[in-house]
Amino acid sequence: MPVTPPPAVTRRRTGIAAGAALVLCLAVTGCSGLGRTAVGPVEYRTDKDEVVSVNSPSVKGCHKMAPGGAREVVNETRIDMILYPTSDCSGGGTTYVATTFTDINSPRNAPWRSYRFVH
Known part of the structure; x- marks a missing residue:
């Protein structure tokens, strides 16, 4: 029989995953403002x-x-x-x-x- 974590642990993991996704999105958005160059x-x-x-x-x-x-x-x-x-x-x-x-x-x-x- 599989063991499921208590609801509080599940919410915490979901919150951590959502927070990490938000941070990654903000980082990518911030980096996209960097100037692209014509290589060469x-x-x-x-x-x-x-x-x-x-x-x-x-x-x-x-x-x-x-x-x-x-x-x-x-x-x-x-x-x-x-x-x-x-x-x-x-x-x-x-x-x-x-x-x-x-x-x-x-x-x-x-x-x-x-x-x-x-x-």
């Missing part, structure tokens, strides 16, 4: 032929480039990106650069001044 570098070449490398930038928001902008951008991250000729990721004249691809801007066009990720 974004490299670009400025008008002065300087190479700038940004390793694993955040997938959120607009990222400004060097003051002179960039003529060549290499996306070695795992997320596609959009290049903008403005410093605030606004306006038209954008270019879509898929992951592991490179974009070389024509000298007749304005340099890229910012980028954001497609996520």
